[in-house]
Amino acid sequence: MRGKKKSDRAVRLTLAAQRLFHRSGVGAVSLRDVAAAARVPAGGVFYHFPTKARLVLAAAEARRAAATRLLEGLRAAHPDDPEARFAALAAALAETAPVVARYGCPVMRMIADLAGATGEERKARALLQDGLAEVEAFAASCLREAGRSAPAARRGAGLFLQDWQGASALSLARGDPGMLRDAMAAAPGRMPPPRRRGAPRGRRPPA
Structure with a gap:
């Protein structure tokens, strides 16, 4: 039981750190702030995370693992329908709109704070940058499986990432979650269409 209690405390501290880093920024948060938010004695945070850098790493690892779980869940839910998988990713990101409109994208906030x-x-x-790359690769794989050419799939995934992060920034700037929701709702419809079989590569169809 004692070991379980310690493990529970570490999880609580990591979750509290994620929330505080998102809301206040990494530089403004102390280990004591995290201990108070997690309702853990001050000595408890130092036991599990003797330095702030260690806690920052734990928070990043938790966010990275959460992103991987999300993508794996979408693959499991739509194993044979890449377009539905892509749309489900956009819908999942749209669900974060209320908190993004208040504090910004949590991943980008930490990446910027840790420059x-x-x-x-x-x-x-x-780790956080790798998480963004994983989302982009996931989107590209959906588009590729749906019949897009490899270059079109890469371009489409890059545009999706731009839509997501650009709309997140606008949602924060305006305090409007609708900016992100609308961008994610429209994203699947803006993806490049599948390349027709037998169509010559590198040539545009006549106007």
């Missing part, structure tokens, strides 16, 4: 970081914080930033 120029060293050591474990630099590793945390790289």
